[in-house]
Amino acid sequence: MTTSSTPExxxxxxxxxxxxxxxxxxxxxxxxxxxxGVGGAISVFISKLRSGDLGSLPVFVGLIVIWGVFxxxxxxxxxxxxxxxxxxxxxxxxxxxxxxxxxxLLGEIDLSIGSVSGLATAILGVGLTQKHWxxxxxxxxxxxxGTVVGLVYGALYTRFGVPSFVITLAGLLxxxxxxxYVLGNLGSLNIPFTSPLVEFAQQQFLAPxxxxxxxxxxxxxxxxxxxxGRARRSASGLSTTPTVVLSVRAVALATLLAIVVFVxxxxxxxxxxxxxxxxxxxxxxxxxRRTGWGRDVMAVGGNVEAARRAGINVRxxxxxxxxxxxxxxALGGILAAGRLAAVNQxxxxxxxxxxxxAAVVIGGTSLFGGxxxxxxxxxxxxxxxxxSSGLSLLNLDSSIRFMVTGAVLLLAVTIDSLSRRSRAAHGxx
Amino acid sequence: MTVTTAPxxxxxxxxxxGVSKRFGAVQALKxxxxxxxxxxxxxxxxxxxxxxxxxxxxxxxxxxxxxGDMSFNGExxxxxxxxxxxxxxxxxxxxxxxxxxNLDVVGNLxxxxxxxxxxxxxxxxxxxxxxxxxxxxxxxxxxxxxPVASLSGGQRQTVAIxxxxxxxxxxxxxxxxxxxxxxxxxxxxxxxxxxLRERGLGVILVSHNMADVMAVADRVAxxxxxxxxxxxxVSQTSSQDIIAAITGATNNPVSQRAARHTQGEEA
Numbered sequence: 236m237t238t239s240s241t242p243e244x245x246x247x248x249x250x251x252x253x254x255x256x257x258x259x260x261x262x263x264x265x266x267x268x269x270x271x272g273v274g275g276a277i278s279v280f281i282s283k284l285r286s287g288d289l290g291s292l293p294v295f296v297g298l299i300v301i302w303g304v305f306x307x308x309x310x311x312x313x314x315x316x317x318x319x320x321x322x323x324x325x326x327x328x329x330x331x332x333x334x335x336x337x338x339x340l341l342g343e344i345d346l347s348i349g350s351v352s353g354l355a356t357a358i359l360g361v362g363l364t365q366k367h368w369x370x371x372x373x374x375x376x377x378x379x380x381g382t383v384v385g386l387v388y389g390a391l392y393t394r395f396g397v398p399s400f401v402i403t404l405a406g407l408l409x410x411x412x413x414x415x416y417v418l419g420n421l422g423s424l425n426i427p428f429t430s431p432l433v434e435f436a437q438q439q440f441l442a443p444x445x446x447x448x449x450x451x452x453x454x455x456x457x458x459x460x461x462x463x464g465r466a467r468r469s470a471s472g473l474s475t476t477p478t479v480v481l482s483v484r485a486v487a488l489a490t491l492l493a494i495v496v497f498v499x500x501x502x503x504x505x506x507x508x509x510x511x512x513x514x515x516x517x518x519x520x521x522x523x524r525r526t527g528w529g530r531d532v533m534a535v536g537g538n539v540e541a542a543r544r545a546g547i548n549v550r551x552x553x554x555x556x557x558x559x560x561x562x563x564x565a566l567g568g569i570l571a572a573g574r575l576a577a578v579n580q581x582x583x584x585x586x587x588x589x590x591x592x593a594a595v596v597i598g599g600t601s602l603f604g605g606x607x608x609x610x611x612x613x614x615x616x617x618x619x620x621x622x623s624s625g626l627s628l629l630n631l632d633s634s635i636r637f638m639v640t641g642a643v644l645l646l647a648v649t650i651d652s653l654s655r656r657s658r659a660a661h662g663x664x
Numbered sequence: 665m666t667v668t669t670a671p672x673x674x675x676x677x678x679x680x681x682g683v684s685k686r687f688g689a690v691q692a693l694k695x696x697x698x699x700x701x702x703x704x705x706x707x708x709x710x711x712x713x714x715x716x717x718x719x720x721x722x723x724x725x726x727x728x729x730x731x732g733d734m735s736f737n738g739e740x741x742x743x744x745x746x747x748x749x750x751x752x753x754x755x756x757x758x759x760x761x762x763x764x765x766n767l768d769v770v771g772n773l774x775x776x777x778x779x780x781x782x783x784x785x786x787x788x789x790x791x792x793x794x795x796x797x798x799x800x801x802x803x804x805x806x807x808x809x810x811p812v813a814s815l816s817g818g819q820r821q822t823v824a825i826x827x828x829x830x831x832x833x834x835x836x837x838x839x840x841x842x843x844x845x846x847x848x849x850x851x852x853x854x855x856x857x858x859x860l861r862e863r864g865l866g867v868i869l870v871s872h873n874m875a876d877v878m879a880v881a882d883r884v885a886x887x888x889x890x891x892x893x894x895x896x897x898v899s900q901t902s903s904q905d906i907i908a909a910i911t912g913a914t915n916n917p918v919s920q921r922a923a924r925h926t927q928g929e930e931a
Contacts, residue, residue, distance in 0.1 A: 464788065471792040525784040530767075534775055537764035544762045545776030546747055605766035 291599050293650045294614045297643070301618065305625030312625055315501035321624050322499065322509040323437075325616045327571035329512050331591040332598075332612035333519050334563030337556045339595055340523070340536045342604020343399040345388070345560045347406035348591055351381050352568025353583025354410050357417040359569055360424040360578030370432060374569055381565025382558050384410060389554035399557075407588070415580055423579035426572060436573030440504030446496040449510075454489025458482065508570055513613065515563075520609035532556060537605035567591070586637070593640065594619050597647040601655075618643065675702045676738065677866035678723070678754070678835045683732030685718055692718045693890045696732070700835055700866040705857060707877040707898075708870045710887035711910055716870050719887065720837055723868070724756040725749035737834065755828035756837045761820055765813035769805060770794045772812050773827050797826050801859055804852065818849025825856055835866040842876050854880050874903045888912050 305312040331348050338345045355377040362373035384406065391402050418424075426433055441449070461481045469475045499505050523529035534542040535552050543549050571587075572578050596602060597618050598611025619640060626636045678700040685693040693715045700706050710716050721727045723734070725743040734741055736752055743749045749756070763772050770790050779786040779793075794808045803822045805815070812820055821841055828836055838857070842850040857880050860867050871877050877884060878898055886893040886909040894909045 467788045468791075471788050473788065473791055473795075521784075527778050527780065527785060530771060530775075530778055530785060533767060534764045534771070537766035538762065540760075541762035541764050541775070544746065544758075546750070547776050605764070 291608075291610065291614055293647070293654075294597065294599055294611075294618060297597075297647070298614070298618055298621065301621050301625070301643075305621070305628070309625070309628045312628055315498055317624060317628070319499050319502045319504070319506065321617070321620050323506050323574060324624065325620045326436075326506070326508040326512040327567050327574060328587060328591050328594065328620075329567075329612055329616035330515060330570055331564045331567035331587070332594045332616055333515055333609060334560030334567075335592055335595045336519070336600050336607055336609050336612050337523075337532065337563075338399070338560045339600045339602060340532055340604060340607050341553065341556055342536050342602075343392075343553075343556075344403065344592070344602075345399065345406075345557070345564075346403040346588065346592075347384075347388075347410055348560065348564035348567075349583045349585075349588030350407050350410035350414060351384050351561050351564040351583070352571065352587060353581075354384070354414040354417065355381050355565035355568035356572040356578045356582040357414045359572055360426065360582075361417055361421070363426060363430070364424045365421070370430065374432070377569055378562060378565045381561040381563075381568075385558035385561030386554065388561065389557035392557065393550040393553050411584075414583070418578075418580055423577055426576045426578065428576055430573075430576075432569070432573040433576045436508050436570055437576070439507040441496075441507065441510060443496070443500050443504065446500065446505050447493060450489050450492035450496055453492055454485045457488055458485035461485070508574070511570075516609050516613045523609055528552075528555070533605055564591075590616075590619050590640075593644045596651070597644060599647075599651065601651065602648070676700070677702045677736070678868075679735045680723070681733045681735070683719075683722065683729045683734065685715075685722055685727060685729050691890055693722065693729070695891065696887075697892055698885055700868055702834070702866055703861055703864045704882040705861050705867040705869055705880050707881035707884045708868055708887065709872070709874075709877060709884055709906065709910055710893075713889075714887040714910070715890040716887055717839070718890075720756065720839055720868070720870055723749070723754060723837060725754075750831055750833075753832070753834040754837070755831060755833035755835070757821075757824045757828050757839065757841065759839045759843065761824040763812045763820060763824060766811055768811055769808040769815075769823055772823055773797070773808075773830060775827070777830065794826075797829065798822075800863075801826055801829075801856055803856065816849060817845050818852045821845065821849070821853050822856060825853075825860075829860075833865065835868065836860055837868040837870070839870045840872065841869070842871065842873060850876065874906065877906075878903055886910055 302313060311317055331352055334348065335345065358380050359373050359377040362368040362376055363370065368376070388399070388402050388406060391397055392399055428434075428437075458481060461476070461484075462478070465475045465478070465481065496505055523532065531542065531547045531552050534545065534547060535549055539549060542552075568583055572582065575582075594615030595607075595611050596615070598608075598613070598615030600607025600611040622639055622643060623636055626639060676699050678698075680696055680698040683693055683696040683698075684691070696715075696719060698706075698719070708716050708719065718727065722729050723743075725746045725748055728744060734743065736754070741752060743752065743754070746756070764775065767775070770787070773794050774790050779790050781789065791808060798805055798808070801822070803819075803826060805819055805822065812823055815823065825836070825838065825841070841853050841857070845853060854876060857867055857869060861880075861882075869877070869881060881898050884896045884898060884901070884906055886896070886906060888910065889912075893912070896906055896909070
């Protein structure tokens, strides 16, 4: 770790200039405690933790604790079979959670995702079994229904300024009504097991070679993109992350994925549905962090007035986010219908709504807008499904499950609030 | 008392002629005449309710004037909204700065006009340009990759001013830039204003602080009750004269206080 030395007073301005010129452009401010090299990267990480910039560390720690506790209570918990089930259970609600990340980034909420996913399953079920639509048509119709609901929310919000809480609360009831209307007196519809959707959601798993290949590709892609970025930074005279650190990270990523593939491979393998979910998370993460649209979403979530004055079309951002949220909800509903091979009046009901929202908050996305990541959907849903799966392995009924999930949610929000206070005190708010 | 001698060999960047603005029964601005020259700092002063903010917002395109003409670079213009004003080259730094606390300095500087590298944001180029801009302004910002929430008041002001410069404006309006700042930070912002002048920009500085005005302004335009109440060259006036113009009388609370003090000292 080299500290950008505060030049001594005896040095002449020329020497000082020369000394500064050798430093990258972004490390020249003399008040900056610059850290370069491998040691620097580690010390930055530690000082971040100290100041309360915890990132997703609490979720990781929480997950390890939860897994440890359940494994000690029931040896089957960390078995490959149960973990494969866990990924299958996570994918549907997790997909709904991705949409919630987006609305939370704006500091808004969507309470009707359960109903919207229910409506999508109803349209899918009725379309497939009663109207005999082709599968693709049924899926597109169901997803579009979600998009339309989201556009209506967005229009109501941007035109009339009704709080999203109330709009979507009304939507929770209204869309549930539409779902029941679509189902009529059909009761429960079974989607045939031969349907590609059901096969996709229940029985298709990555071939081991393909799975390991993907893990390797993920690591290589990460390394390649970071090295390219590093080259551009250094060409522009900016500080760079050491190649060693980047390589270590890439190898760690590939190894982690390979371990996941290995463990799941002891049973059925990595489900296609889970791969789709993770892929959606990665794509949304890139969209949020790396595109102009994502930057606009963060800006609107941070300070609407500033975003408006900067010339951002705030209305378009709200509209697109509400529409995307409902679209993800519809997609999640379709995956759930495929997994259960059934559609009924309680599809998307029960705890779908609150699990999807709780997952995002547990995953570390702030409820107050402008702070969070698409990965919180992935991490959060795994925590929630782990609790649910662990408690059902212990033959505890849903009363206990609700109480434990509630407690974990409360803990997550408390950690978030405490770390926010610490961030403010350390100037990292 | 209006000084009539025009500055030598300067171009007019922005010129207002007979601008009036009414809000219902209130005549907020009446026949305002204002010229801003290239490479000068024009201070806009006046008591509360004198019409400073209304005038700034009118120039910025937030309000449209009821009467009067505005010309920019010698051409008559009609500014309908803030975006048009920015497009013309009139940048405004409002008092509340309008920064996104959760974004870093680079994110705030380029907000609404991000640079793209293929489909993605060009973070590298934006960061490089940020440093270049901040260095030109000799701005002291420890890192452009920290959220602006963690910057001091003066640094936030610096970021807001630097942002206004990205569109290569001709005229920059600063609304009370030093109102909430400490001594050192005020000095930093005043340095920054002088550097804007050196870059050849026309700067309109709205301020209540006479010390700041006397320190950096070339000319002072006084507004009183929505009308022009004189334009002064700082080098040829005392702050007493300006205060008299602001309050509308030589016999005003400020001068009375000053008189009491001198009497007290003599006694």
